[in-house]
Amino acid sequence: MSDSLKIENLHASVEGNEILKGLTLEIPKGEVHAIMGPNGSGKSTLSKVLAGNEEYDVSEGTVKMDGVDLLDLEVDERSREGFFLAFQYPHEIPGVSNANFLRAALQARLPKGEEIDAVAFYKTMYEKMDALQMDRKFTGRSVNDGFSGGEKKRNEILQMMMLEPKYAVLDETDSGLDIDALKIVAEGVNRMRGPERGFLVITHYQRLLDYIVPDVVHVMVDGQIVKSGGKELAHELEEKGYDWVTEELAVA
Amino acid sequence: MPTEELMAQETVAPWMAAPPVYDNESNLPDWYQKFREESWKRFVNTADPKRTDENWRFADLKKSKFSELLPAAQVEDEAALIDRSEKSRLTDCAAHYVFANNRLIDSDANGLPEGAICLPFGEAIEKHGDLVREHFMKEDRSLGGDKFAALHGSAALSGLFVYFPKGVVCEKPIQVHHYVGGNQQVIFPHTLVVAEDNAQVSVIDMFETIAEEEQTLVIGVVDLVAKNGANLQYVALQDESDHGARHVQINSTRAGRDARTKSAFINLGASWIRNESINRMLEEGADCQIFSANLANGVQEYDQRTLQTHEAQHTTSDLLFKNALYDEARTIFSGLIQVQPGAHHTDSFQTCRNMLGSDKAEANAMPGLEIDADQVKCSHGSTSGQISDEEIFYLQARGIPAEQARQMISLGFLNESISRLGGEELKEFLFRRVEKKFANLL
Ligand SMILES: Nc1ncnc2c1ncn2[C@@H]1O[C@H](COP(=O)(O)OP(=O)(O)O)[C@@H](O)[C@H]1O
Numbered sequence: 001m002s003d004s005l006k007i008e009n010l011h012a013s014v015e016g017n018e019i020l021k022g023l024t025l026e027i028p029k030g031e032v033h034a035i036m037g038p039n040g041s042g043k044s045t046l047s048k049v050l051a052g053n054e055e056y057d058v059s060e061g062t063v064k065m066d067g068v069d070l071l072d073l074e075v076d077e078r079s080r081e082g083f084f085l086a087f088q089y090p091h092e093i094p095g096v097s098n099a100n101f102l103r104a105a106l107q108a109r110l111p112k113g114e115e116i117d118a119v120a121f122y123k124t125m126y127e128k129m130d131a132l133q134m135d136r137k138f139t140g141r142s143v144n145d146g147f148s149g150g151e152k153k154r155n156e157i158l159q160m161m162m163l164e165p166k167y168a169v170l171d172e173t174d175s176g177l178d179i180d181a182l183k184i185v186a187e188g189v190n191r192m193r194g195p196e197r198g199f200l201v202i203t204h205y206q207r208l209l210d211y212i213v214p215d216v217v218h219v220m221v222d223g224q225i226v227k228s229g230g231k232e233l234a235h236e237l238e239e240k241g242y243d244w245v246t247e248e249l250a251v252a
Numbered sequence: 253m254p255t256e257e258l259m260a261q262e263t264v265a266p267w268m269a270a271p272p273v274y275d276n277e278s279n280l281p282d283w284y285q286k287f288r289e290e291s292w293k294r295f296v297n298t299a300d301p302k303r304t305d306e307n308w309r310f311a312d313l314k315k316s317k318f319s320e321l322l323p324a325a326q327v328e329d330e331a332a333l334i335d336r337s338e339k340s341r342l343t344d345c346a347a348h349y350v351f352a353n354n355r356l357i358d359s360d361a362n363g364l365p366e367g368a369i370c371l372p373f374g375e376a377i378e379k380h381g382d383l384v385r386e387h388f389m390k391e392d393r394s395l396g397g398d399k400f401a402a403l404h405g406s407a408a409l410s411g412l413f414v415y416f417p418k419g420v421v422c423e424k425p426i427q428v429h430h431y432v433g434g435n436q437q438v439i440f441p442h443t444l445v446v447a448e449d450n451a452q453v454s455v456i457d458m459f460e461t462i463a464e465e466e467q468t469l470v471i472g473v474v475d476l477v478a479k480n481g482a483n484l485q486y487v488a489l490q491d492e493s494d495h496g497a498r499h500v501q502i503n504s505t506r507a508g509r510d511a512r513t514k515s516a517f518i519n520l521g522a523s524w525i526r527n528e529s530i531n532r533m534l535e536e537g538a539d540c541q542i543f544s545a546n547l548a549n550g551v552q553e554y555d556q557r558t559l560q561t562h563e564a565q566h567t568t569s570d571l572l573f574k575n576a577l578y579d580e581a582r583t584i585f586s587g588l589i590q591v592q593p594g595a596h597h598t599d600s601f602q603t604c605r606n607m608l609g610s611d612k613a614e615a616n617a618m619p620g621l622e623i624d625a626d627q628v629k630c631s632h633g634s635t636s637g638q639i640s641d642e643e644i645f646y647l648q649a650r651g652i653p654a655e656q657a658r659q660m661i662s663l664g665f666l667n668e669s670i671s672r673l674g675g676e677e678l679k680e681f682l683f684r685r686v687e688k689k690f691a692n693l694l
């Protein structure tokens with residue numbers, strides 16, 4: 001069994017409309033893949049289906065994470081098994097502090113009866129926050145409550161750094177970030193790259209991929225992967241636009 | 253007028269035959285004796301709450317009726333209660349008092365700042381009668397609980413008198429435990445806090461029952477007086493037994509020029525509670541904030557009525573009440589903002605939010621607004637809803653099981669109003685108490 005996040009022939013719909021129409025994609029552990037695609041092509045839907053959002057009905061297909069059938073697991077089980085999604089629109093949780101939230105997430109990964117070491121927890125969290133240039137006051141603030149767009153995205157990356165997943169999907173983490181913040185976030189992601197982890201970076205723009213350089217780029221149109229290539233594909237798309245792919249498809 | 257009294261006797265079910273005074277030995281001043289007698293008459297002559305009374309709308313009136321009440325008897329094992337109070341004592345409090353069935357059983361006032369007076373009520377009446385008299389139960393308006401207030405006035409000699417003279421500042425809270433026990437027994441804690449000009453004081457009253465499953469009653473009245481530039485915080489944490497315990501608390505707050513007050517009701521226990529809170533902003537710059545966090549489950553009924561009244565220009569107030577309801581619990585919130593004639597340039601806000609954790613839970617909200625001035629910024633609103641699936645999904649996506657996610661979100665929901673109070677340890681303490689009740693819900 002090869003270590004990968006393997007999606008095969010995935011069909012998913014919401015309110016009777018099919019959004020994912022037989023999507024196939026494999027991200028071997030250790031690689032960074034990017035998905036680019038026009039708005040509405042189903043990129044966020046894919047990410048949420050992988051995370052287990054019950055709004056979407058999966059009618060066909062399989063998702064295996066290192067051989068484990070992801071679709072059989074509850075949302076929280078998928079996370080504890082090593083799946084992570086950095087949301088395009090992270091939710092606000094009033095009254096729950098960032099620190100308590102992260103602590104609960106880590107605590108959920110420990111065997112029953114084992115308690116998190118609070119001192120070590122804060123030390124690690126502060127290190128990661130420093131790396132992301134996040135002010136420490138964010139530990140006491142409610143999760144995403146009143147955060148700017150950029151702050152929310154950094155907070156997603158902080159969570160990823162704390163939870164150390166096997167596979168992480170980043171859904172338009174670049175949107176809402178200015179160039180400096182983008183570099184900081186990319187740096188955080190790059191530091192986590194390695195043979196023990198796989199990434200799927202979803203983006204609308206090629207800009208992010210200058211900083212998180214992907215091994216493979218996929219183009220998604222209308223619920224399917226229509227083209228895959230190396231990192232140069234991102235530049236080609238940026239120059240020629242998504243119409244180029246659709247036209248090329250029509251010709252073929 | 254004998255006929256009138258006779259009629260009253262006939263229409264009002266006598267809850268008790270005589271004023272429930274437990275301690276007649278103190279050397280009470282005449283004015284206070286007289287006050288008690290008048291209060292007793294008022295109690296006898298005031299009708300029980302009626303369904304037609306707007307102030308009791310939505311209330312289950314059976315719960316506010318009493319057939320028999322006994323003045324609370326001395327507790328047998330006081331040492332055990334003192335021990336128990338130590339376990340829920342703030343590490344950083346200025347003073348700590350323990351009352352059991354009206355009687356002071358323990359105190360430690362070593363952390364009080366110089367000049368501050370902090371005395372059990374009976375002693376305060378003897379030693380500082382004039383000060384007490386000036387501020388004790390001066391509020392004429394009632395939000396419906398006047399019969400309870402009258403009974404309280406006929407009997408109260410329990411609780412604490414706190415007086416901070418000009419400029420005396422203490423950030424650490426004064427903590428007071430009130431225990432009640434014994435079937436049909438009633439206690440009358442009175443808390444009177446006066447902060448003179450530019451003084452700062454914080455008080456937390458904690459109400460608990462000695463045993464489970466006893467028919468106890470607390471009738472408490474709280475007078476809060478913040479003079480010019482004073483900063484006054486008051487918290488009532490009610491965590492009595494869910495079975496049998498009933499609790500009435502009537503707060504009156506007066507804020508002078510540039511005074512700031514924060515008062516909060518945290519309700520976790522009791523089978524029925526009634527909270528009333530009258531907040532008067534008397535002079536320019538006065539600011540009253542009122543908070544509540546209530547976690548109701550089973551068949552608990554929490555009934556809260558508030559008034560924010562702006563009586564001068566440039567006054568502000570903000571109210572945030574939060575209810576989390578489970579099972580067949582009921583809550584009632586009725587809040588009125590009044591901007592009196594001429595109280596221009598006031599800002600007044602009022603929000604009641606209900607989180608329904610069950611289909612059978614019932615949250616009633618009656619916000620109200622009466623504006624008689626110009627240049628006024630007011631808003632009031634109430635919302636009821638369930639925890640959103642998206643919120644749960646977000647927490648779950650980080651590995652937190654759904655049930656725990658629900659609990660964290662509800663706790664966070666209540667914590668939003670607790671977090672508006674001052675004092676880190678105090679907030680953490682209240683938060684832990686709410687968390688503890690949540691843990692028992694599951
Ligand atoms: N929860 C939903 N309810 C209804 N329609 C949805 C929902 N989620 C996605 N869609 C629809 O599915 C399509 C793909 O959306 P999305 O996955 O967000 O695309 P992308 O992320 O590529 O922009 C869009 O047409 C969108 O309107």
Ligand SMILES: [Mg+2]
Nearest residue numbers: 043044088172
């Ligand atoms: Mg999207």
